[in-house]
Amino acid sequence: MRSRTSGMWWGTAVEAPDPALLARFYSELLEWPIVHEEPGTVVVAPPQGAVYIVFQEAAGYRRPAWPPVDGEQRAMMHLDFQVADLDGAVAEAVAKGAVLAPDQPQDHVRVLFDPAGHPFCLCRENG
Structure with a gap:
Protein backbone atom coordinates (compact mmCIF):
# COMPACT_ATOMS: atom_id res chain seq x y z
CA MET A 1 0.00 0.00 0.00
CA ARG A 2 2.87 2.40 0.73
CA SER A 3 3.88 2.51 -2.95
CA ARG A 4 0.33 3.49 -3.95
CA THR A 5 -0.01 6.33 -1.45
CA SER A 6 3.51 7.76 -1.43
CA GLY A 7 3.39 11.47 -2.21
CA MET A 8 -0.41 11.58 -2.37
CA TRP A 9 -2.78 13.84 -0.52
CA TRP A 10 -5.32 12.26 1.78
CA GLY A 11 -8.25 13.61 3.71
CA THR A 12 -11.91 13.38 4.44
CA ALA A 13 -15.12 14.93 3.15
CA VAL A 14 -17.67 16.45 5.51
CA GLU A 15 -21.23 17.19 4.43
CA ALA A 16 -22.81 20.47 5.49
CA PRO A 17 -25.73 22.72 4.63
CA ASP A 18 -23.30 25.66 4.24
CA PRO A 19 -19.83 24.35 3.38
CA ALA A 20 -18.25 27.84 3.25
CA LEU A 21 -19.41 28.63 6.80
CA LEU A 22 -18.18 25.30 8.13
CA ALA A 23 -14.86 25.56 6.28
CA ARG A 24 -14.26 29.03 7.76
CA PHE A 25 -14.95 27.64 11.26
CA TYR A 26 -12.39 24.84 10.88
CA SER A 27 -9.94 27.11 9.07
CA GLU A 28 -9.96 29.47 12.05
CA LEU A 29 -9.98 26.68 14.66
CA LEU A 30 -7.07 24.78 13.11
CA GLU A 31 -5.28 27.81 11.66
CA TRP A 32 -5.32 26.08 8.26
CA PRO A 33 -5.93 28.14 5.14
CA ILE A 34 -8.77 27.64 2.70
CA VAL A 35 -6.96 26.22 -0.33
CA HIS A 36 -9.86 25.75 -2.74
CA GLU A 37 -13.36 27.14 -3.01
CA GLU A 38 -16.11 26.71 -5.58
CA PRO A 39 -19.90 26.67 -5.27
CA GLY A 40 -20.83 23.86 -2.89
CA THR A 41 -17.26 22.80 -2.06
CA VAL A 42 -14.56 24.33 0.12
CA VAL A 43 -11.23 22.73 1.11
CA VAL A 44 -8.95 23.53 4.06
CA ALA A 45 -5.44 22.11 4.47
CA PRO A 46 -2.39 22.77 6.63
CA PRO A 47 0.32 24.81 4.91
CA GLN A 48 3.00 22.11 5.31
CA GLY A 49 1.00 18.91 4.95
CA ALA A 50 -0.59 16.56 2.49
CA VAL A 51 -3.88 16.22 4.34
CA TYR A 52 -7.12 18.10 3.78
CA ILE A 53 -10.73 18.43 4.86
CA VAL A 54 -13.23 19.11 2.10
CA PHE A 55 -16.63 20.52 3.02
CA GLN A 56 -19.38 19.65 0.56
CA GLU A 57 -22.90 20.98 0.32
CA ALA A 58 -25.53 18.36 1.14
CA ALA A 59 -29.15 18.87 0.14
CA GLY A 60 -31.51 17.74 2.89
CA TYR A 61 -28.70 17.77 5.48
Whole structure:
Protein backbone atom coordinates (compact mmCIF):
# COMPACT_ATOMS: atom_id res chain seq x y z
CA MET A 1 0.00 0.00 0.00
CA ARG A 2 2.87 2.40 0.73
CA SER A 3 3.88 2.51 -2.95
CA ARG A 4 0.33 3.49 -3.95
CA THR A 5 -0.01 6.33 -1.45
CA SER A 6 3.51 7.76 -1.43
CA GLY A 7 3.39 11.47 -2.21
CA MET A 8 -0.41 11.58 -2.37
CA TRP A 9 -2.78 13.84 -0.52
CA TRP A 10 -5.32 12.26 1.78
CA GLY A 11 -8.25 13.61 3.71
CA THR A 12 -11.91 13.38 4.44
CA ALA A 13 -15.12 14.93 3.15
CA VAL A 14 -17.67 16.45 5.51
CA GLU A 15 -21.23 17.19 4.43
CA ALA A 16 -22.81 20.47 5.49
CA PRO A 17 -25.73 22.72 4.63
CA ASP A 18 -23.30 25.66 4.24
CA PRO A 19 -19.83 24.35 3.38
CA ALA A 20 -18.25 27.84 3.25
CA LEU A 21 -19.41 28.63 6.80
CA LEU A 22 -18.18 25.30 8.13
CA ALA A 23 -14.86 25.56 6.28
CA ARG A 24 -14.26 29.03 7.76
CA PHE A 25 -14.95 27.64 11.26
CA TYR A 26 -12.39 24.84 10.88
CA SER A 27 -9.94 27.11 9.07
CA GLU A 28 -9.96 29.47 12.05
CA LEU A 29 -9.98 26.68 14.66
CA LEU A 30 -7.07 24.78 13.11
CA GLU A 31 -5.28 27.81 11.66
CA TRP A 32 -5.32 26.08 8.26
CA PRO A 33 -5.93 28.14 5.14
CA ILE A 34 -8.77 27.64 2.70
CA VAL A 35 -6.96 26.22 -0.33
CA HIS A 36 -9.86 25.75 -2.74
CA GLU A 37 -13.36 27.14 -3.01
CA GLU A 38 -16.11 26.71 -5.58
CA PRO A 39 -19.90 26.67 -5.27
CA GLY A 40 -20.83 23.86 -2.89
CA THR A 41 -17.26 22.80 -2.06
CA VAL A 42 -14.56 24.33 0.12
CA VAL A 43 -11.23 22.73 1.11
CA VAL A 44 -8.95 23.53 4.06
CA ALA A 45 -5.44 22.11 4.47
CA PRO A 46 -2.39 22.77 6.63
CA PRO A 47 0.32 24.81 4.91
CA GLN A 48 3.00 22.11 5.31
CA GLY A 49 1.00 18.91 4.95
CA ALA A 50 -0.59 16.56 2.49
CA VAL A 51 -3.88 16.22 4.34
CA TYR A 52 -7.12 18.10 3.78
CA ILE A 53 -10.73 18.43 4.86
CA VAL A 54 -13.23 19.11 2.10
CA PHE A 55 -16.63 20.52 3.02
CA GLN A 56 -19.38 19.65 0.56
CA GLU A 57 -22.90 20.98 0.32
CA ALA A 58 -25.53 18.36 1.14
CA ALA A 59 -29.15 18.87 0.14
CA GLY A 60 -31.51 17.74 2.89
CA TYR A 61 -28.70 17.77 5.48
CA ARG A 62 -29.79 16.63 8.96
CA ARG A 63 -27.69 17.29 12.04
CA PRO A 64 -26.50 14.08 13.64
CA ALA A 65 -27.75 13.15 17.09
CA TRP A 66 -25.03 12.69 19.68
CA PRO A 67 -25.02 10.66 21.74
CA PRO A 68 -26.83 8.41 19.24
CA VAL A 69 -30.62 8.24 19.45
CA ASP A 70 -32.58 5.38 17.89
CA GLY A 71 -34.34 6.54 14.73
CA GLU A 72 -32.31 9.77 14.45
CA GLN A 73 -29.45 10.62 12.08
CA ARG A 74 -26.27 9.19 13.60
CA ALA A 75 -22.84 10.77 13.36
CA MET A 76 -21.03 8.62 10.83
CA MET A 77 -17.61 9.87 11.92
CA HIS A 78 -16.05 12.63 13.98
CA LEU A 79 -12.79 14.52 14.12
CA ASP A 80 -10.43 14.38 17.13
CA PHE A 81 -7.87 17.09 17.90
CA GLN A 82 -5.15 16.74 20.54
CA VAL A 83 -4.59 19.89 22.63
CA ALA A 84 -2.22 20.86 25.43
CA ASP A 85 -4.71 23.09 27.29
CA LEU A 86 -8.14 21.46 27.23
CA ASP A 87 -10.05 24.26 28.96
CA GLY A 88 -8.39 26.93 26.82
CA ALA A 89 -9.04 24.99 23.60
CA VAL A 90 -12.71 24.52 24.53
CA ALA A 91 -13.08 28.24 25.26
CA GLU A 92 -11.45 29.11 21.92
CA ALA A 93 -13.65 26.67 19.98
CA VAL A 94 -16.81 28.02 21.65
CA ALA A 95 -15.75 31.60 20.88
CA LYS A 96 -15.44 30.57 17.20
CA GLY A 97 -18.94 29.06 17.09
CA ALA A 98 -18.74 25.56 18.58
CA VAL A 99 -21.21 24.37 21.21
CA LEU A 100 -20.16 22.20 24.15
CA ALA A 101 -22.15 18.95 24.20
CA PRO A 102 -24.16 18.38 27.38
CA ASP A 103 -22.94 14.76 27.62
CA GLN A 104 -19.21 14.47 28.39
CA PRO A 105 -18.23 10.80 28.74
CA GLN A 106 -14.49 11.23 29.56
CA ASP A 107 -12.50 13.54 31.85
CA HIS A 108 -9.67 14.14 29.33
CA VAL A 109 -11.93 14.70 26.29
CA ARG A 110 -14.49 17.38 25.50
CA VAL A 111 -17.17 16.73 22.89
CA LEU A 112 -18.32 19.81 21.01
CA PHE A 113 -20.59 20.46 18.03
CA ASP A 114 -19.40 22.49 15.06
CA PRO A 115 -21.76 25.03 13.43
CA ALA A 116 -23.35 22.28 11.29
CA GLY A 117 -23.91 20.06 14.35
CA HIS A 118 -21.13 17.54 13.69
CA PRO A 119 -19.59 16.32 16.95
CA PHE A 120 -15.82 16.72 17.30
CA CYS A 121 -13.51 16.04 20.21
CA LEU A 122 -10.76 18.00 21.86
CA CYS A 123 -8.48 15.54 23.63
CA ARG A 124 -5.97 16.58 26.29
CA GLU A 125 -2.40 15.53 25.51
CA ASN A 126 -1.26 12.73 27.81
CA GLY A 127 -4.91 12.25 28.78
